[in-house]
Amino acid sequence: MELFELVTARTIPDAVKAQAKSSAAQNGADVRFIAGGTNLIDYMKLNVERPKKLVDINGLPLDRIEKTADGGLKIGALAKNAVVAQDATVKEQYAVLSQALLSGASPQLRNMATTGGNLLQKTRCVYYRDTATGCNKREPGSGCSAIGGYNRMLAILGTSEHCIATNPSDQNVALMALDAMVHIEGVKGQRSVPIEEFYLVPGSTPQLETVLESGDLIAYLTLPKMPAGAKSVYLKLRDRASYEFALASAAIVMKQNGGRIDFVRVAMGGVGTKPWRSVEAEKMLLGKPATASNFVAAAEAALHGAKPQSQNGFKVELAKRCLVHALGQASQGA
Amino acid sequence: MDRITESKVIGVATPRIDGPLKVSGSAMYASDHHFPGLLYAWPVCATISNGTITRLDTGAAEKMPGVVAVYHRENIGKLYRVPPSTGFTMIIDEKRPPFEDDSIRYYGQYVAVVVAQTVEQARAAAESVTVTYNKERPNTGAKLLGTSLTTDKPEEKSKRGDTAVALSAAKVKVDEVYTIPVETHNPIELHASVAVYDGQRYTLYETSQAVVNHRDVMAQMLGVPPEQVRVITRYLGSGFGGKLWPWPHGLLAAACARNLRRPVKLVVSRQMMFQSVGHRPAIDQRIQLAADADGKLTAVQQDYINHTSMLDDYDEGCGEVTPFMYSTSNLLVTGGLTRRNVGNPTAMRGPGAVPGLFALESAMDELAIALKMDPVQLRLKNEPALDESLNIPFSSRHMKECLTVGTEKFGWSPRTPQVGSMKRDGLTLGWGVAACSWLAARIETEATVELLQDGSARVACGTQDIGGGTYTVMAQVVSHETGIPVNRIDVVLGDSSLPPGPISGGSWVTASMTPAVLAAAQNAGKALVLAAIKSNGSPFLGKKQEDIELVDGTVRLKGQGTAGVPMTEILRIANVNSVSGTGKSDGTLGASKPKFSFHSYGAQFAEVTWQPEIARLRVSRVVTVIDAGRILNPRPARNQIEGAVVMGVGMAMFEETMYDPRSGAPINNNLADYVVAVNADTPEIDVTFLDYPDYELNALGARGVGEIGLAGIAAAITNAVYHATGIRVRDLPVRIEDLLIPASQSTVVS
Ligand SMILES: Cc1cc2nc3c(=O)[nH]c(=O)nc-3n(C[C@H](O)[C@H](O)[C@H](O)COP(=O)(O)OP(=O)(O)OC[C@H]3O[C@@H](n4cnc5c(N)ncnc54)[C@H](O)[C@@H]3O)c2cc1C
Ligand code: SF4
Numbered sequence A: 001m002e003l004f005e006l007v008t009a010r011t012i013p014d015a016v017k018a019q020a021k022s023s024a025a026q027n028g029a030d031v032r033f034i035a036g037g038t039n040l041i042d043y044m045k046l047n048v049e050r051p052k053k054l055v056d057i058n059g060l061p062l063d064r065i066e067k068t069a070d071g072g073l074k075i076g077a078l079a080k081n082a083v084v085a086q087d088a089t090v091k092e093q094y095a096v097l098s099q100a101l102l103s104g105a106s107p108q109l110r111n112m113a114t115t116g117g118n119l120l121q122k123t124r125c126v127y128y129r130d131t132a133t134g135c136n137k138r139e140p141g142s143g144c145s146a147i148g149g150y151n152r153m154l155a156i157l158g159t160s161e162h163c164i165a166t167n168p169s170d171q172n173v174a175l176m177a178l179d180a181m182v183h184i185e186g187v188k189g190q191r192s193v194p195i196e197e198f199y200l201v202p203g204s205t206p207q208l209e210t211v212l213e214s215g216d217l218i219a220y221l222t223l224p225k226m227p228a229g230a231k232s233v234y235l236k237l238r239d240r241a242s243y244e245f246a247l248a249s250a251a252i253v254m255k256q257n258g259g260r261i262d263f264v265r266v267a268m269g270g271v272g273t274k275p276w277r278s279v280e281a282e283k284m285l286l287g288k289p290a291t292a293s294n295f296v297a298a299a300e301a302a303l304h305g306a307k308p309q310s311q312n313g314f315k316v317e318l319a320k321r322c323l324v325h326a327l328g329q330a331s332q333g334a
Numbered sequence B: 001m002d003r004i005t006e007s008k009v010i011g012v013a014t015p016r017i018d019g020p021l022k023v024s025g026s027a028m029y030a031s032d033h034h035f036p037g038l039l040y041a042w043p044v045c046a047t048i049s050n051g052t053i054t055r056l057d058t059g060a061a062e063k064m065p066g067v068v069a070v071y072h073r074e075n076i077g078k079l080y081r082v083p084p085s086t087g088f089t090m091i092i093d094e095k096r097p098p099f100e101d102d103s104i105r106y107y108g109q110y111v112a113v114v115v116a117q118t119v120e121q122a123r124a125a126a127e128s129v130t131v132t133y134n135k136e137r138p139n140t141g142a143k144l145l146g147t148s149l150t151t152d153k154p155e156e157k158s159k160r161g162d163t164a165v166a167l168s169a170a171k172v173k174v175d176e177v178y179t180i181p182v183e184t185h186n187p188i189e190l191h192a193s194v195a196v197y198d199g200q201r202y203t204l205y206e207t208s209q210a211v212v213n214h215r216d217v218m219a220q221m222l223g224v225p226p227e228q229v230r231v232i233t234r235y236l237g238s239g240f241g242g243k244l245w246p247w248p249h250g251l252l253a254a255a256c257a258r259n260l261r262r263p264v265k266l267v268v269s270r271q272m273m274f275q276s277v278g279h280r281p282a283i284d285q286r287i288q289l290a291a292d293a294d295g296k297l298t299a300v301q302q303d304y305i306n307h308t309s310m311l312d313d314y315d316e317g318c319g320e321v322t323p324f325m326y327s328t329s330n331l332l333v334t335g336g337l338t339r340r341n342v343g344n345p346t347a348m349r350g351p352g353a354v355p356g357l358f359a360l361e362s363a364m365d366e367l368a369i370a371l372k373m374d375p376v377q378l379r380l381k382n383e384p385a386l387d388e389s390l391n392i393p394f395s396s397r398h399m400k401e402c403l404t405v406g407t408e409k410f411g412w413s414p415r416t417p418q419v420g421s422m423k424r425d426g427l428t429l430g431w432g433v434a435a436c437s438w439l440a441a442r443i444e445t446e447a448t449v450e451l452l453q454d455g456s457a458r459v460a461c462g463t464q465d466i467g468g469g470t471y472t473v474m475a476q477v478v479s480h481e482t483g484i485p486v487n488r489i490d491v492v493l494g495d496s497s498l499p500p501g502p503i504s505g506g507s508w509v510t511a512s513m514t515p516a517v518l519a520a521a522q523n524a525g526k527a528l529v530l531a532a533i534k535s536n537g538s539p540f541l542g543k544k545q546e547d548i549e550l551v552d553g554t555v556r557l558k559g560q561g562t563a564g565v566p567m568t569e570i571l572r573i574a575n576v577n578s579v580s581g582t583g584k585s586d587g588t589l590g591a592s593k594p595k596f597s598f599h600s601y602g603a604q605f606a607e608v609t610w611q612p613e614i615a616r617l618r619v620s621r622v623v624t625v626i627d628a629g630r631i632l633n634p635r636p637a638r639n640q641i642e643g644a645v646v647m648g649v650g651m652a653m654f655e656e657t658m659y660d661p662r663s664g665a666p667i668n669n670n671l672a673d674y675v676v677a678v679n680a681d682t683p684e685i686d687v688t689f690l691d692y693p694d695y696e697l698n699a700l701g702a703r704g705v706g707e708i709g710l711a712g713i714a715a716a717i718t719n720a721v722y723h724a725t726g727i728r729v730r731d732l733p734v735r736i737e738d739l740l741i742p743a744s745q746s747t748v749v750s
Helices: A012-020 A040-045 A081-086 A088-093 A095-102 A107-112 A115-119 A171-177 A279-285 A292-302 A314-331 B019-023 B119-128 B163-169 B211-222 B248-260 B353-371 B375-381 B399-410 B470-482 B509-534 B567-574 B634-653 B713-725
Strands: A005-008 A031-034 A053-056 A065-067 A073-076 A181-186 A189-194 A217-223 A231-237 A248-257 A260-269 B039-045 B051-057 B067-071 B110-116 B130-135 B155-160 B172-180 B192-197 B202-206 B229-232 B264-267 B283-291 B297-308 B331-339 B422-424 B427-439 B445-452 B457-460 B489-492 B548-551 B554-557 B578-585 B599-611 B616-627 B684-689
Touching: A012 A031, A012 A053, A012 A181, A012 A217, A031 A040, A065 A088, A073 A088, A081 A088, A081 A095, A081 A107, A081 A115, A088 A095, A095 A171, A095 A231, A095 A248, A115 A171, A115 A217, A171 A231, A171 A248, A171 A260, A231 A314, A248 A314, A260 A279, A260 A292, A260 A314, A279 A292, A292 A314, B039 B119, B039 B248, B051 B110, B067 B119, B067 B248, B110 B119, B110 B248, B163 B283, B163 B297, B172 B353, B192 B248, B202 B211, B202 B248, B211 B229, B211 B248, B248 B264, B283 B353, B297 B353, B353 B375, B353 B427, B353 B713, B375 B399, B375 B427, B399 B427, B399 B599, B399 B616, B399 B684, B427 B713, B445 B470, B445 B509, B445 B567, B457 B470, B457 B509, B470 B489, B470 B509, B509 B548, B509 B554, B509 B567, B509 B578, B554 B567, B599 B713, B616 B634, B616 B713, B634 B684, B634 B713
Parallel strands: A005 A053, A031 A053, B039 B264, B202 B229, B297 B331, B457 B489, B616 B684
Antiparallel strands: A065 A073, A073 A217, A181 A189, A181 A217, A231 A248, A248 A260, B039 B110, B051 B130, B067 B110, B155 B331, B172 B283, B192 B202, B192 B264, B283 B297, B422 B427, B427 B599, B445 B457, B445 B578, B548 B554, B599 B616
């Protein structure tokens, strides 16, 4: 860890102004917001993050969870993962989000971790955290050590020859299935980005992971009203029973009408370089009956373009089984 | 041997006397020690695993805030090697002193060390030392069988009859290779050294499972007489064998303290824990079994290879139990070593036996399937009457009873052998069994017991309590002999200046210290009697020694039912603060002509649940029946077995240190990426102790329970995995990817 300055943001414009001076918006930023700190501090200790200045945003009024006028839900960027997971509306209307949050990390971490911090948590690629090795995400141009190395945990969808790192979050997979909107305060004022468009695939610039620019503060998320009668479910598969990132996970929102699926969202975790929504799987399901064979067809479609690495080929089959099972649960009104 | 059969304290469930200290945070672990003027050291670790240092630039680091010194090969000062020894002394696995030459032989090898005012400053400066290397290709290859060995051919470890002939003639055979990856001990307490040097003497607060050996090694390597070194480990946050012998960081801390004449603290980071403080080596084992049609074993052959480091020979000794486990007239065990660019391997809980039994007990399961025989029956059928490798009787062996009691406790009889044939609540069940064994031994021990005027006692022995309950059990032994209650007994351990005690390894501390402590307490009693008959004013003045007895902390005339005079009263009359006695006991380990074969035994039964639709396999239930002599304190004993079962779940299902093939770095070097079992993975555990005293080993009949609980667990689990899934996993750990193979494609013959 290197010496840094810690400042407290009193207002949202203060925070935006302070971070706008950062040399980079994302990887390599020398000014960082700090929320729960559960991700940032770990990487600072490893010298992967080397901010000169931390802007503490915990004093900002962004921790509320409120219903919106159109029947949706607004979740402040500083709302703790534990609070969101236990929120009555979330549990009732957006069960997939509550389940995803509770499947992640540990109670202690969830008490610290925030919605905004979780949106921006870094990959767990072991080379990203090891400054002795090459990593294009950490140090553009230094090569991707994971290709041909230890890549069991890494992505099979959305990869490039420059980076194959997974977005490890559970929360963000659920948010994909819920059509969340990310509301940002920036140098040029407010803007809103659908979560679909918020994350970037690595391409040749794996250091860029989102559309955020210097000065951008995530203020809150909104979730649209759930279609009446829709069911949602999160299923996470991993080696041990708890306290581990997903090898594969699925977030499903599904509604049936007259024996046919008339609304469906399919998202996957642990397999994509970003939280992975599968429009292909959704297309396969829409208008069809909720049968096992349709689920299998949807899973095939979802993994159609998968590119396994030396150690993670099993994720293709695992993700399929995960999807089929989660779709089954959602169809039975889990 | 004397036999103590009755006792008011031995065998009684007694809470740990160190428990309150630990839960209140007042137990002082090595790194808790702090001294005025203390400095912090942080090593610089090599970022290659094969090659040489061409340049080491400390310029930037030396100018950083708080930095006091940067040491490396040229300025660390003299550090020596220990002389080669054959006995059980002067043991260190990594024999090369740190910085001895510029060669790098494993990733993370220390190349320099920074000393600074704070730990943050030391770490930051260590990260600013720039090292240039001439890098060569490392070899951390996981495949061992078929690669070049350190010897021309594998060494013969045990042999009787002719396995080749028996194997070729056999009706039923198993011939398979079983592999175990590198496992890293990962105790929660990091290795640490706090070195204090006063210009002549070193006091070293260490994370050590063997303070006396530690002192001897450090004295040699620092080049001073042993009297000038004292090693202290009052409490240990576990070691699992990884803390048995000194490691280079301890030398670095002591050398820094020597050079600077100031106390120095060095705490190894979690990442370094994967590099330079040992691991269980990667092991390949080929097992060949032959049996006749009704299951009688006709041949057992085990050929194992384990990896070792570039400089030192570490032999895992996988044939520890194979030669006496089953009855067979033809047996061969061979072992070989192959070099890799890795830190030196070291003993890890149940070394040899634990990996050996994974292979042997997996093969026994495969044999039972080939024979269409119940796996419990197969083991019962091959129970030996004596140790056939040495032709001597077992001191006490109840293997059959372990199996039969386990069968009942587990509810084994409804088991149907067909793969996937058993269900519960929509889950497929798998039931597996394995037998196990672990050595029992005594090693040389001395102890002193002091009886004090205030009615308390003090017992001192240079052994350690590594978290297993030695403090409490030692108090119980003294209490048994003196009648003084456990809570009035002060147990002093973990200090090399005490009478030399056993290393905390091999599960032999209890068996070793028991006779020495009993003798010391008896001798203290004799000293008390002497005070009673020789002190003016004593009611026993002038009586003969042999007419006096000690009963429940009182002194009285033999044969008179009257209440005795309390010990405290005698000491008050004599006006002495205390009387003391010393006890010594000899060792059984390495005896040239042993009369008995000493071992513990057990049977492990495991249940797994299997959901093929999501490839989810969990260990749901373990029943373990242990024959480990007399259990002196059931509470910590049960705790040892339960902990071992959880560790066994980790070994079977999760644990594997991965080396990056290009850099040779143990790449999953943290507790997120090195997966161990967590609470949610803990199965329902049922522990039974048969509790047969082994009076050939000591008067209390105690053996030890530290390692036996881990032996056999991995095989019981993989055998259950096969029963549930039809997939035979011979390469640990069992991974989701192994289980994704559709059962139809695996080699099921049912
Ligand atoms: C041991 C461990 C296990 C874990 N297991 C899981 C798991 O199983 N599943 C899972 O999903 N997660 C897991 N996590 C990750 C955890 O969810 C994240 O660490 C957490 O959500 C981060 O939130 P935070 O508020 O602490 O973020 P911080 O560490 O404070 O910030 C993270 C990043 O977000 C930026 N940031 C924070 N808030 C804002 C904002 N409002 N606007 C703009 N930028 C912002 C920061 O600048 C920083 O770059 C685990 C973490 C640990 C340490
Ligand atoms: S996968 Fe991405 S994060 Fe990992 S080493 Fe390659 S570039 Fe870096």
